[in-house]
Amino acid sequence: MAGNEEVLDEEKQLNENANASIRLTKLPQTRVRNIIKLDHDVTLASSEAVYLITKTTELFVEYFTKEAHKRTVEYKRKTLQRKDLDDAIKTTDHFAFLEDIPLD
């Protein structure tokens, strides 16, 4: 079927471009791609899209962890604890969405 062939060609081209971005993230892009694929409406995600999602996640986690760490320092502790993260979520607008997510 013509439609399937098109998709196959596109996938081939996307795979060829994939190598450039593979080593540029700390979090594994393959796992991110697996998560994206869980959504059955999705046919494909370009390697650049996967790269961006991975990179954004890294940026977010970095920001979140550092914000929590500020509380650790403020309370003169050496260990970053769960309550530091909870506090960051409660007091920062940017992280407010995390309150609604069942994280346990």
Add this chain to the structure above:
Amino acid sequence: MTDSDEESANLPRSTIQKFIKEVVPGVRVSNDAKDLISNICNEFVHMVSSESNSICSQKNKKTIFPEHVIEALKNLGFEGYVGELKKVLGDLKTEKEERKKCSKKLEKSGFSLTELEKQQKELFEKAKEEQAREELMEWNQLVEEEKAAKHAQSSKAL
């Protein structure tokens, strides 16, 4: 979902923990804090993928592209990251172009990779020979100069 399904659709805890160590080096992080951060990572990816997918479908495309991700982030309230992401995407494109140039050069030369490697080997061999020849000449010259100097010395002594 089987266990292996669950594993493959989650970011590996160990990698996330390593990443956390790099973000706050020298800081101890409690286990429940690490767990929470891991969960947040996975949730975040789900959230952004889902939104990107919606935008992709809305535009009647079959493949999620960077522009869909960028729009998704804006919709989710993460415009702050867009600037940095556009920059890294630009860097990525530059790297791809460099690679394309390199492979085009290869194609243009008309030679295959094996042929080019052969030529390179021959050039190296040639260079080695030339250098050996030069060194031999220099050495011979030195020997001649030494001889001449000794001769001069001995004739003075007489």
